[in-house]
Structure formats: C-alpha cells, structure tokens
Amino acid sequence: MIRKYFLLLLSLVFCIQLYAQKEMNHKYKDQFAKADSLMNRAMPESAAIILEKIINDAKTNNDAPIVIKAQIILLSASAENTENGNIINLQKVEQYIAQSHGVEKAIWQSIAASMYW
Numbered sequence: 001m002i003r004k005y006f007l008l009l010l011s012l013v014f015c016i017q018l019y020a021q022k023e024m025n026h027k028y029k030d031q032f033a034k035a036d037s038l039m040n041r042a043m044p045e046s047a048a049i050i051l052e053k054i055i056n057d058a059k060t061n062n063d064a065p066i067v068i069k070a071q072i073i074l075l076s077a078s079a080e081n082t083e084n085g086n087i088i089n090l091q092k093v094e095q096y097i098a099q100s101h102g103v104e105k106a107i108w109q110s111i112a113a114s115m116y117w
Contacts, residue, residue: 028054028058028063028066031050031053031054032054032069032070032073034047034050035047035050035051035054035073038050039073039077044077044078044080044081047073047077048074048077048078051070051073051074051077052074054066054070055067055070055071055074058070064103064104068104068107068108071092071096072111075089075092075093086115089115090112090115090116093108093111093112093115094112096108097109097112
C-alpha cells in the first residue's frame with residue numbers, strides 16, 4: 001500500500017518537473033547558437049551585434065529572461081576583450097539595476113553582488 005502511494009507521488013513529482021521548464025523560443029535559440037559560435041571563434045564584436053539584435057527584439061516582445069540572458073553574455077564578452085572590463089561591466093549592471101524592477105532587479109542585484117565578491 002505504501003509502495004503504491006510512494007510510486008504515485010514519485011511519478012507525480014516527475015511529471016510536474018517535466019512541465020515546469022519552459023522551452024526557449026526557437027527564434028532566439030538559433031540566434032544564441034550563432035552568437036555562441038562566433039564567441040568560440042574569437043569574434044566577440046560580431047557576436048555582440050547579434051546579441052544586441054536579440055536584446056532589442058526581446059525588449060519589444062517583453063521577454064525579460066531573453067534580455068537578461070543576452071545582456072549577461074554581452075557582459076562576459078566585454079570582460080574578456082576590454083581593459084578594465086570588470087569595472088565597466090559592474091557599472092553596466094548598476095545601470096540595469098536602476099532601470100529594472102521586480103524579479104529582474106533582484107537578478108541584477110544578485111549578479112552585482114557576485115561581481116563585488
């Protein structure tokens with residue numbers, strides 16, 4: 001009897017986890033793959049152009065997770081390719097904190113805290 005309930009509970013938890021994650025929009029998935037391949041080929045300027053397009057498009061569609069993801073990738077690219085990149089990135093993150101609200105603001109505050117650490 002307990003075994004039946006345990007298996008039922010386990011299968012229920014498994015099914016809930018399958019539906020908990022939302023798959024990324026395929027349009028952005030291809031663009032992120034292009035940007036990633038350009039970053040791997042040491043072409044961050046070209047990747048930045050694609051990422052800026054993603055950011056602008058996602059902002060018009062109010063897709064905050066995509067905007068944050070693209071901005072984080074841009075930050076990592078600029079940190080590696082510019083002098084004082086970490087300082088510049090910290091200033092950008094502080095701007096993102098000032099411009100955002102709610103969950104987005106909390107995410108950027110967490111990122112800023114990790115950068116200070």
